[in-house]
Amino acid sequence: MGPPNRATDLLRLEEIAARLRIEIIEMLGKAGSGHPGGSLSVIDIVTCLYFSKMRHDPKRPEWPERDRFILSKGHAVPAQYAALAEAGYFPKQELGTLRKLGSRLQGHPVRNSVPGIEACTGSLGQGLSIAQGMAIASKLDGGKFHVYCVIGDGESQEGQIWEAAMSAPKYQVDTLTAILDYNHGQIDGYVDQVMPLEPVIDKWRAFNWNVLEIDGNQMAQISDALDQARNFKGKPTFIVAHTVKGKGVSFMENQIAWHGMAPNPEQTAKALAELRAAYQKRFGGTHGS
């Protein structure tokens, strides 16, 4: 795999992620509630999936052979909505309706709301099992599609995650890649304090997964790991993606308070100014002003 010009392609993905960060903040600012921390930590992974790795067609959202993406940590759905709109699944104007009465953009992912959402998630712990079922269905039909599932570190406190951790290797579900958005924060505090997850790599290795470890905010590392995962046979792959909660907005980074709090108008303006300045510095031109 890999496009002829790797550097150009990575730059393209980074540019998209930088724009989607801006759209996430705009969305949450308008919504007045939601989860910026985990949306910003996961957006680089989501971008790499939708705009490089996944075989999908926004014009045919029910194409049976499409790759599937399940956001088990459903509260980060602004990241997925931004990516779906960017890909053309629905008009970008609709992003401004997030969490409003009558909007197709529900506060957590809902299947059959907007095209591209594959399952209802957000009650934590359930998405990995659903992704596993899809990945088994793929294997039954000759492995025509791959299933990607992002879980949270706080979410990993749910017992059902470990039920799926046990069963996917049993069925050698190599059509499944799970990615841990390891941003270290959850509502009540740091994961290490609320309920420690370490040693997380040892745990997933012990459960017999193919385990990779990356910086989940570095596009090159994300891209390489997703390629390795897809090509690995005989076991499901688990990618431990170290990320920064609130990545890209200085006053949100690693701050627990920004797990589930939307920015007020001033904070929104401040965050957007920062993200736009970073965008301009990196890619030139302006975006979304």
Place this chain on the structure above:
Amino acid sequence: MAAKATRDAFGEALARVGERYPNVVALDADLAKSTKSELFAKKFPGRFFEMGIAEANMIGTAAGLALSGKIPFACSFACFITGRFDQLKISIAYSQANVRLVGSHGGIAIGEDGYSQQGLEDLSVARSLPGMAVLNPADDLETEAAVEYLCTHSGPVYLRTTRQKVERINPDGYRFQFGKAVELRKGEDAVIFASGGEVHPALQAASSLADAGLKVGVINIHTLKPLDAAAVVAAARKVKLVATAEDHQIIGGLGSAVAEALAEAAVGVRLLRIGIPDTFGESGSPEDLLAKYKLDARGIAEQVGAALR
């Protein structure tokens, strides 16, 4: 025809429909020998998934299979599968996943294992979820026909089966009609709406009440949701007493469903709910338990007779 447990009828039917419906798959949580999904597992090992004692993961996996075009039958005891309410709610119902949840060992009639293994709230739990159909077939023929039907139904379904043998109440060539009440016996004094393993005892009760000069009809409600409210209301308008009979809590199941339909239609007839009276189950032989909770023919006749006199 000898009596047969509806779980046996289920297992045989599932193995049979597996031939005609290549998209049918099955999952179990270490109870395949009891739910009888093992009959499918033996015939189609590549389409059977033994998920171990992990019902939440089984339910989610079934949802994923369904959302990718398979027709999964996810099996466990009634109490365990509906005990995973959040998974039923989000992974199955909200996702509109085309899963057939099969709860065997419904009711207190499972006997000696006691309350923790008795599905006494399963119908209530399943019925509360938007879009979830709820089936409780009364005999082997009805169970087989329901399984056939479920291979083409669209949407999530909960299907309850019995551990104990139940007498056949339907004629040969019986045609199952989803959502339709089945009148088995007419009677002007009272009507008993019965479901699952309680249909046959209700018929026996009506027969013994006839000997005492009381004319009691019996209607089989195999589909609790969507309830055939029109048939329930029409039958209730003709009698002095309506009774419900179910091996389940009187809250949330058939008794509640009938009460809702009657109240909404302002029928104003007296309602007697026969079932587990908002208490826990217990150990005992099936016969002793059915007698204690007045769910056998004698107990039903006694309660309906007393209410009519």
